[in-house]
Amino acid sequence: MKTEGKFLKRENVALYVRNYALAVIFIFVCMVFAIASPTFLTMTNIIGVLRQVSVNGILAVGMMMVIITGGIDLSIGPLAATAGVVSALLLEKNEGILVPAVLAGILSAAIISMWTGMLVAKMRIAPFIASLSTMSIAKGVVLVIADGVPHTIKDKTYTNIGNGFLWDPSKTGGLSIPIPILVFTAVAIVVGVTLYKTRYGRHIYAVGGNENAAIASGVNTVRVKFCTYVFNGILCGIAGIVLAGRITSGQPTAASGYEMDAITAVIVGGTSMTGGVGRISGTIIGVLIIGVLNNGLVLMGVSSYYQQIIKGVIIAAAVLLDMKTKKN
Amino acid sequence: MKKRLLGLLLSLSLAAGMFTGCGSKAEEPAAPAESEPAAEDSAEPSETPEETQAEGKVYRIGVSTQAWKYEFIKNMVNALNALDDEMDNIELILVDSEDSVEKQLSDVDTMIAQKVDGILLNCLSLEGSSAAVEACKAAGIPLVEFISYTENEDYATFVGTDVKSSGIMAMDLAAEAIGESGRVFELQGIVGHTAQINRGAGIAEALENYPDIELVETQSGEFDKNKSMEVVDAWLAKYPAGQIDAIVAHNDQMALGAMNACKAANRTEIKIVGIDGDGEALQAVIDGEMAGTVLDYCEEECRLAVEEMVSILDGNEPKKEILADYVAINTVEKAQEFLTLRSGE
Numbered sequence: 001m002k003t004e005g006k007f008l009k010r011e012n013v014a015l016y017v018r019n020y021a022l023a024v025i026f027i028f029v030c031m032v033f034a035i036a037s038p039t040f041l042t043m044t045n046i047i048g049v050l051r052q053v054s055v056n057g058i059l060a061v062g063m064m065m066v067i068i069t070g071g072i073d074l075s076i077g078p079l080a081a082t083a084g085v086v087s088a089l090l091l092e093k094n095e096g097i098l099v100p101a102v103l104a105g106i107l108s109a110a111i112i113s114m115w116t117g118m119l120v121a122k123m124r125i126a127p128f129i130a131s132l133s134t135m136s137i138a139k140g141v142v143l144v145i146a147d148g149v150p151h152t153i154k155d156k157t158y159t160n161i162g163n164g165f166l167w168d169p170s171k172t173g174g175l176s177i178p179i180p181i182l183v184f185t186a187v188a189i190v191v192g193v194t195l196y197k198t199r200y201g202r203h204i205y206a207v208g209g210n211e212n213a214a215i216a217s218g219v220n221t222v223r224v225k226f227c228t229y230v231f232n233g234i235l236c237g238i239a240g241i242v243l244a245g246r247i248t249s250g251q252p253t254a255a256s257g258y259e260m261d262a263i264t265a266v267i268v269g270g271t272s273m274t275g276g277v278g279r280i281s282g283t284i285i286g287v288l289i290i291g292v293l294n295n296g297l298v299l300m301g302v303s304s305y306y307q308q309i310i311k312g313v314i315i316a317a318a319v320l321l322d323m324k325t326k327k328n
Numbered sequence: 329m330k331k332r333l334l335g336l337l338l339s340l341s342l343a344a345g346m347f348t349g350c351g352s353k354a355e356e357p358a359a360p361a362e363s364e365p366a367a368e369d370s371a372e373p374s375e376t377p378e379e380t381q382a383e384g385k386v387y388r389i390g391v392s393t394q395a396w397k398y399e400f401i402k403n404m405v406n407a408l409n410a411l412d413d414e415m416d417n418i419e420l421i422l423v424d425s426e427d428s429v430e431k432q433l434s435d436v437d438t439m440i441a442q443k444v445d446g447i448l449l450n451c452l453s454l455e456g457s458s459a460a461v462e463a464c465k466a467a468g469i470p471l472v473e474f475i476s477y478t479e480n481e482d483y484a485t486f487v488g489t490d491v492k493s494s495g496i497m498a499m500d501l502a503a504e505a506i507g508e509s510g511r512v513f514e515l516q517g518i519v520g521h522t523a524q525i526n527r528g529a530g531i532a533e534a535l536e537n538y539p540d541i542e543l544v545e546t547q548s549g550e551f552d553k554n555k556s557m558e559v560v561d562a563w564l565a566k567y568p569a570g571q572i573d574a575i576v577a578h579n580d581q582m583a584l585g586a587m588n589a590c591k592a593a594n595r596t597e598i599k600i601v602g603i604d605g606d607g608e609a610l611q612a613v614i615d616g617e618m619a620g621t622v623l624d625y626c627e628e629e630c631r632l633a634v635e636e637m638v639s640i641l642d643g644n645e646p647k648k649e650i651l652a653d654y655v656a657i658n659t660v661e662k663a664q665e666f667l668t669l670r671s672g673e
Contacts, residue, residue: 039438039441039442039443042441044437044440044441045438045441045442048434048437048438048440048441051434051437052430052434052437055430147520148518148520149520150453150454150455150456151455152455152479159459162459163459163462243430246430246433246459247429247430247433247453247455247456247457247459248455248456248458248459249453249455249456249458251429251453251455251456254429254430254456255430257427257428294431294434295434295438298423298435298438299438299442301421301422303422303424304396304423304424304426305396307424
């Protein structure tokens with residue numbers, strides 16, 4: 001009896017590990033850093049990490065939706081930059097129109113992403129190529145709009161979207177919630193509900209899982225794909241606003257290269273590159289793993305050249321572990 | 329299956345274990361690189377208080393820089409590592425922003441969380457990095473910016489150069505090379521870039537002193553070697569031999585592009601001057617292929633920045649602004665001196 005109970009317990013652990021491999025990796029990475037650096041688990045640092053992951057987090061959940069449809073979007077960096085620049089410029093010209101300016105910024109990103117949506121859904125161009133086209137167009141468009149130079153954001157409310165807290169942390173001994181993480185949480189909830197609770201969400205999985213079967217069962221795949229790219233464009237816009245608030249300016253070259261971090265988070269989070277599979281919880285943990293790696297390696301004073309090597313190795317290891325545990 | 333899982337976990341922990349090993353290794357190749365001959369150049373303004381090792385107090389200073397993939401920044405990082413080794417009263421924590429303003433801001437937050445005594449910021453963006461200034465202020469940590477500065481001037485001190493003077497110096501070098509008379513061409517940087525504006529203004533200012541020099545054409549080479557070759561190729565086709573005496577470029581990469589174009593067209597009589605003091609340009613000066621370059625003596629600026637930080641931490645009043653001089657490189661000896669310093673032998 002005794003041995004049996006023990007056996008069962010061990011089986012339980014294995015089961016947990018299998019189901020929550022990602023969470024286990026995340027906790028493991030955190031533990032390594034907690035031992036290596038006394039700063040890692042301090043309140044300021046944890047809050048810092050949460051704020052740091054927000055922009056990538058918003059981009060990653062959008063990217064996840066696109067990848068679930070079997071696509072990819074390489075244009076998210078310039079899309080985010082567009083939102084920041086458009087809103088910053090509008091505010092520069094007309095003070096005090098914060099809400100319309102921010103909405104216009106998000107809208108501009110959504111409009112540009114329609115190009116990708118159209119190319120992929122209607123013209124049936126491979127998403128990689130289509131979004132590469134959008135990436136180049138958006139990069140150019142944002143440079144034209146911004147005239148190649150950054151535009152400072154003076155509006156305090158706007159900069160608080162990136163730098164602010166829900167309440168003043170100095171009053172509660174450093175404990176507070178950064179605004180960006182609130183935005184990320186809200187976005188994650190909206191995307192989660194959309195994916196799991198709506199018909200459109202089920203269609204996203206259907207299109208990515210087996211497009212022909214989806215068509216056969218009456219799913220308008222063209223519309224689903226188009227909407228997903230535009231939805232992603234809106235999220236890029238939101239991320240761009242948070243980023244612009246954070247760097248207190250609309251910069252035409254902001255967020256360049258961010259697509260790679262977003263894709264990495266999605267893949268580490270267990271989403272299949274071939275589409276049809278992916279969970280928001282996985283992506284969130286993927287985002288956290290990358291954020292913690294960035295932070296922890298800096299805390300440990302690892303040279304940036306080595307940081308990139310280590311990150312690459314850990315990402316491969318995490319995905320491998322996740323794959324192996326899923327197979328069994 | 330369990331064994332495999334274990335194996336994977338093990339390999340993961342191994343990967344994780346790597347960084348402890350790497351952490352120390354990473355410093356090594358850079359550290360002994362410089363035995364710092366920089367000290368001998370004491371012509372620089374040295375309002376430095378004597379290092380206060382006496383108390384045996386070690387200041388932990390966080391340093392956030394622009395991306396290390398650029399040669400100039402790497403030189404700077406090497407210089408900082410050398411200072412870290414040389415000065416007993418400081419411990420520098422160097423972080424690469426990898427060209428992302430957001431990462432730079434996060435890194436500064438991380439350093440604040442580490443409770444460093446002071447922060448040195450080589451900011452990535454005039455506008456974008458300003459949030460770091462706020463963060464340091466809120467945390468009560470003294471901030472010294474070096475080489476580049478933020479729009480938000482709420483920092484203790486800026487240590488750097490007067491960019492315009494590099495333009496003046498470059499034009500002076502070119503004028504000297506052509507005997508203060510002739511036809512000069514200017515290769516601009518990316519139009520609207522602060523370096524382009526200031527270096528261009530310096531060149532224009534210096535030109536007023538040379539009535540016999542004519543500035544024939546100004547074109548943008550966008551700070552890019554390849555782009556500048558295209559521009560210079562066009563000039564060489566348009567102006568036959570004897571009609572171009574000198575080319576002044578806003579950076580060394582463009583100067584090197586111009587040099588390549590001139591070499592290919594067999595017009596090596598054209599005197600070429602750049603700005604920055606890149607290794608390749610120094611070599612070109614040694615080989616007699618470039619007339620000169622204006623070297624941004626970042627090693628000296630790093631030293632001044634670190635010393636200013638130590639002085640502030642010792643309780644002295646911040647100096648608000650410290651300007652270092654550029655170094656004109658137009659002789660083989662001078663070029664060799666800096667090339668040796670930077671190759672770390």
